[in-house]
Amino acid sequence: MPEKGFQETKTQGYLLRYIHNLPQDHIEIKTWETGIFVRVHGTNPTKTIGYRADIDGLPITEETDLSFHSLHEGMMHACGHDMHMSIALGILTHFSQNPASDNILFMFQPAEEGPGGALPMIQSEIFKAWKPDMIVALHIAPEYPVGTIATKQGLLFANTSELFIDLKGRGGHAAYPHQTNDMVVAACSLVTQLQTVIARNVDPLDSAVITIGKITGGTVQNIIAERARLEGTIRTLSVESMKKVKERIEALVHGVEVGYNCQTTIDYGSMYHQVDNDPTLTEEFMQYVSENTNVRVVECKEAMTGEDYGYMIENIPGFMFWLGAESPYGLHHSKLNPNEDAIGVAISTIISYFNFKAN
Numbered sequence: 144m145p146e147k148g149f150q151e152t153k154t155q156g157y158l159l160r161y162i163h164n165l166p167q168d169h170i171e172i173k174t175w176e177t178g179i180f181v182r183v184h185g186t187n188p189t190k191t192i193g194y195r196a197d198i199d200g201l202p203i204t205e206e207t208d209l210s211f212h213s214l215h216e217g218m219m220h221a222c223g224h225d226m227h228m229s230i231a232l233g234i235l236t237h238f239s240q241n242p243a244s245d246n247i248l249f250m251f252q253p254a255e256e257g258p259g260g261a262l263p264m265i266q267s268e269i270f271k272a273w274k275p276d277m278i279v280a281l282h283i284a285p286e287y288p289v290g291t292i293a294t295k296q297g298l299l300f301a302n303t304s305e306l307f308i309d310l311k312g313r314g315g316h317a318a319y320p321h322q323t324n325d326m327v328v329a330a331c332s333l334v335t336q337l338q339t340v341i342a343r344n345v346d347p348l349d350s351a352v353i354t355i356g357k358i359t360g361g362t363v364q365n366i367i368a369e370r371a372r373l374e375g376t377i378r379t380l381s382v383e384s385m386k387k388v389k390e391r392i393e394a395l396v397h398g399v400e401v402g403y404n405c406q407t408t409i410d411y412g413s414m415y416h417q418v419d420n421d422p423t424l425t426e427e428f429m430q431y432v433s434e435n436t437n438v439r440v441v442e443c444k445e446a447m448t449g450e451d452y453g454y455m456i457e458n459i460p461g462f463m464f465w466l467g468a469e470s471p472y473g474l475h476h477s478k479l480n481p482n483e484d485a486i487g488v489a490i491s492t493i494i495s496y497f498n499f500k501a502n
């Protein structure tokens with residue numbers, strides 16, 4: 144039942160029904176927007192360990208033939224959030240029956256794909272009252288085999304900013320281009336120019352991405368377009384690079400405005416802070432898993448993916464890791480089919496690690 148960010152009402156209802164069927168003696172449940180907080184009271188708590196799972200889907204038409212494929216036409220769990228939820232429910236089920244000595248706070252977070260649920264969730268009164276001392280999250284990784292986890296100390300995921308550029312010129316008859324300012328031509332030129340920011344303005348030893356994922360413009364084939372719109376995303380490995388990339392984008396958009404005699408607007412939509420793994424906790428987790436489980440631990444490089452989970456661990460120690468879920472098709476692909484064996488691997492690994500951390 145994949146649903147867009149902050150519209151996850153059926154998802155929330157499903158999760159709540161499951162959670163209400165667990166033993167209730169040690170748990171407290173609070174809804175927040177379309178998300179859920181569940182606190183499992185420890186037997187002798189000295190701290191609270193947080194665990195976050197994201198719950199929204201993506202606007203992609205699913206092309207798998209799975210028996211449990213999306214029932215919502217045009218929407219898909221193409222980033223593995225269905226698996227993230229299943230894993231969180233598995234861990235919660237265990238601790239609701241066998242509480243650890245410390246408290247564990249489960250956060251079922253809406254709107255990771257946009258516009259971002261993590262930041263308002265941690266600003267909520269519930270989070271402030273139940274504030275965890277550390278937080279853990281995972282993301283499925285189609286490129287790693289089941290039985291593998293991958294992470295690193297420090298920067299794991301990039302800074303992100305959405306990018307929406309609107310262009311408005313003068314439309315007209317397809318046969319009289321000299322009387323118009325064609326926004327399809329201006330938009331196409333701008334898309335190409337934007338790639339020069341990466342190729343010519345970003346230090347080759349740094350990294351950045353500008354992806355335009357959607358272009359719209361015009362009305363019909365024989366009318367020159369009065370309007371066009373580019374929708375995309377920017378990724379950088381530092382907050383400073385994001386600032387520089389945006390300055391260059393603004394300069395190029397201004398150039399198109401002058402060069403094509405049109406009006407433009409730029410909207411940066413939602414922005415996510417980079418995921419910076421706490422070095423000490425991450426190192427300890429990697430060592431614990433290597434020495435105490437059959438899971439293979441890989442030290443990976445940082446990725447240009449974004450995650451609003453970065454806000455959760457900006458001021459609270461925590462980390463995220465990739466969970467091997469081998470699929471021939473990657474994240475955000477209509478045929479993504481993560482291997483479900485990864486669910487059990489994640490549940491047993493996190494239960495073991497939380498029991499270790501909860502002393």
Ligand SMILES: CC(=O)N[C@@H](CCC[C@H](N)C(=O)O)C(=O)O
Pocket residue numbers: 222255256257282303304305375376377413415447448449450474
């Ligand atoms: C893990 C993942 O795929 N996250 C998304 C986050 C998107 C943030 C925002 N909507 C944007 O596009 O900038 C990703 O695309 O990396």
